[in-house]
Amino acid sequence: MVRIEDKRSDKAAAFAQRMNRVLDFIDTHLPETEPLRLEALASVAAFSPFHFHRIFRAWTGETLQDFIRHRRLEKAGGQLVHNPTTTIQTVAQHCGFTSAEAFSRAFSQHFGMNPSAWRAGGYRHWDPVQGRARGDRPCAGLDVRMRCEPARTVAYFRVVGDYRETAEAAWKQCLAWVTEHKLETQARFGMALDDPQITPPSRCRYDACVLLPEGWEPRGERVSRKRIEGGLYACLAYSGAPSGIGAAWLSMLGEWLPNSGHCLSEEPFVEVYAPHVVPNADSVAVELCMPLSD
CATH class of the missing domain: 1.10.10.60 (Homeodomain-like)
Structure with missing residues (x-):
């Protein structure tokens, strides 16, 4: 019942x-x-x-x-x-x-x-919260690699709010759904859709995503899905606490991008997690992929 x-x-x-x-x-x-x-x-x-x-x-x-x-x-x-x-x-x-x-x-x-x-x-x-000066964050040399990524269709679970809290909540929903549908071997992707230095925390959107096998359909259930566009990405490997991911993105934007000769495309940034990685663990290994215009 x-x-x-x-x-x-x-x-x-x-x-x-x-x-x-x-x-x-x-x-x-x-x-x-x-x-x-x-x-x-x-x-x-x-x-x-x-x-x-x-x-x-x-x-x-x-x-x-x-x-x-x-x-x-x-x-x-x-x-x-x-x-x-x-x-x-x-x-x-x-x-x-x-x-x-x-x-x-x-x-x-x-x-x-x-x-x-x-x-x-x-x-x-x-x-976006207090409207006052924010100090710059120092960053060391970055080992950024560029590569072409294929387009991917994913199921996603969205939570809105401060990224320090919403990412964990989104992954909790996503991983429970992944386990229920036996998709543990599929790659996972995190997508912070708004710039937290510009958009107020209460309106920042985070999507926890899992790659869907080709032709896969859930039975008797609707799930949000979307396409992560393929193309040229600049990628940086990061290992450490999830709370440090934001600083790593800022390092790519502030140090690597201005000297790279490239411009960003309009697609969202993507966190790429291997299937065995638990994205809301105390320590994670993740690849940060920044979309570039060709």
Whole structure:
């Protein structure tokens, strides 16, 4: 007999999947200058347009248009720093702004400085929680290797919040599901989808993912799945406490990338774990893979 608690848990999981589809759809369509219509987004999640704006606000803590605007600006903030040869106007276009003037005005209102000042080093003073200067982190020489990775289809489990807490929670869900479906031999991937130096911790999204065998389908169950795009990646091996992964990413961004002659692509960063590794253990071995434009 199915318990009431199990039914409630299944409904909550299905609801989260529907909302995550909307957030993924928004991210995919940020470069478009045409407004993302409420009706279209409601359709993605199979909600009534009449109720969707209230559901979205309850889920994210802000209105749909505020959320889209913040995502565009956060994405632009990352591109300005990590793609230094890309013009500000091109960044504006890639993030869905119709003109450089509109972009500069919105950027200044959100970050308290214009895009040029941000790119010139002002981003180092941005703290999404307290808005005060943050000291630079020293880093040693890095053994970064570049290689081409294939595209992969994964099941994912998303938790939103401070990465210091959400990664462990996401992996707890993911690993339980992996064990239940006997997928222990499949590779695992972690994806922090937002830059914690720009996006407030309460809105940072972390996906714990497992590679799905080709043609594999779960029985009688829906699970969120997506494609991790293939292409050129810069990869760094890291061993140590999970809490040090963020500093390792910053080392790649601050030391290796500016001197590499490469620019970031728009795909998310990926943590690659071997099948035997438990990503939420006290100490982990992981490969940090940063997507590059060809």
